Amino acid sequence: MANKLIIILHNSPWSERPDNLVQPLFQAAAAAAMQFETEIILSGPNINLARRDIAAGIPIHGNDLRTLYDYLQEAVQAGAVIKVCAPPADWQAEDMIPEIEERVGAAYIISEAMDPDAVTLTY
Template identity: 35%
Template sequence: MPQKLMIILASTDPLSCEGLSAPLFQACVAAGMNYSVEVVFTGPAAKLLRSGVAEGICLKADEKRTIYDFIKEGHAAGVRFFCFSPGLDGCPLRKEELIPEFSGVIGAAHFVEEIMSSECRVLTY
C-alpha cells in the first residue's frame, strides 16, 4: 500500500483561495493519517512560497483564515513544501524571501522517480 502522497500545484491560480484550499486541506488530512506528504509548487503557484503572498489570500471574504494558515497547519502536521526547479524560472525567488515552511527545491529526476514509484500517489491541481 502506498505510504506517500505528492500534491502538485501547477495550474492552480496562486490568487484563488477556492483552488488552493482543497489541495492544502487534503495534504493536512493525509499527514494526519501518518502518510508522508509533499506539496510541490511550480509555475505561477510557486509565488505562494514568497513571504506575504499566501498570507494575503483569505479563504473567504468574511473569514480571517488565510492560505498561509493552511500551509502552517500542514507543516505542523509534517507536510513538506517544495518548489519544482522550473517553477523558480517563472518567478525568481531568493532564499531570504521564502516562507519558513519551505523545504527546498526538487529537480526533474526526483520528481519522476517519485511519481513512478508504487509507494507514491500523485494529485495534480
C-alpha cells in the same frame, strides 16, 4: 498500498481562485495526520506561494478570513513538507516562507511520481 502522498499544486493558479487550493491543503494535512509521508510541491504559477510577500497576503473568504499561508502552515503542522519546483535562481532563502523544505526540479517530480509506493495528485 502506497505510503506516500505527493500533492502538486500547478494547475490551479492562486491568483484566480485561491479557495481552490484549500481542499488539496486539507488533504495534505489529513494524510500527514494519518502518518503518511506527505509532500506538497509548488510548481508553475504556484511557485509564487513560496514567497513571503505573497502567501500571507492571499485571503480565503468563507467562514473565516484566514490566508492561504495559514492553510499551508496547518499542513506543515500536521506533518506535511513543502517543496518548490524550479524557483528563479535569484530567489534567496529569506525571500521564501520558512516552511519551504527544499527546492526541487523536474527530475525530482518525475522520479517521485513514478515511485510505486507513492500516489500523486495534481491540482
